[in-house]
Amino acid sequence: MTDDLMTIRQMCDTFEVTPRTLRFYEAKELLFPIRDGQKRLFTRRDRARLKLILRGKRFGFSLEEIRQLLNLYHAGDGQRRQLTRTIELARQHLDGMHRQRAEMETAIGELRDQIDWAERILKGKSAQDAA
Amino acid sequence: MTDDLMTIRQMCDTFEVTPRTLRFYEAKELLFPIRDGQKRLFTRRDRARLKLILRGKRFGFSLEEIRQLLNLYHAGDGQRRQLTRTIELARQHLDGMHRQRAEMETAIGELRDQIDWAERILKGKSAQDAA
């Protein structure tokens, strides 16, 4: 519970990102580090958000899409209209992810088949080489 | 079996891409349409490749990564070294996809939870409004 606040460098080492990236995310309003003088200090909340950001990226979501999803996490503050809208967006994302998951199954299957096939060819070539 | 060859426009309509995209993919050596005079004609092979390209993109692979994977499909021609290398690349992709799938499960679960939570908040606000 000690280091509840982390410097930019600690963040970089923890999450394997560059300072530039963290500043960039702040500029894009994805993170909201507090300031000690002019230095940034990242909170537990920032770390949670960053984790989700990085995951979102791995799924090909844009930073802007991710930003909207992140709003879900502190949506308690907003107005009803805004909250409703955010939920709707999140639902759409969820649907998209379901579709993506299904497609992923197909793709994994096909890629595996393709690798198997290529390996049989490779064995054929070995035999060929031996001849 | 008639129109084994398709014009660029037929391709665009079929796959919902622009001509620019198809020409771009050709420039990047992802597609290899044949020529009738100066016009491009896309083969069944091109269509198969395009399908895989579009799927790859949905998973966040870069065109360059996709290009390397596509080699698996006509890898029969290549030399052993090359084929071995391609298979290795494909394996890495497959591993990546497995990890992605696992992570996707987590993400779907979390997003769903988050939506549920937000909806409970929303109901709370309704009650509040009624007061």
Added chain:
DNA sequence: GTCACGGATGACCTTTACGTAAACCTTGCT
């Protein structure tokens, strides 16, 4: 012939997600 149309080519434009470089604090040694 010529006019419209589909397609081709080349050049430059745009957006996203940062990288990189320059110049400036501030803080802790020494």
Added chain:
DNA sequence: AGCAAGGTTTACGTAAAGGTCATCCGTGAC
């Protein structure tokens, strides 16, 4: 005082994946 380390801002650069003209070419319709 002096200076190196770590951080900051500002600004320009870049790679990927196309979009958007402008211009040109070949062909069938009239």
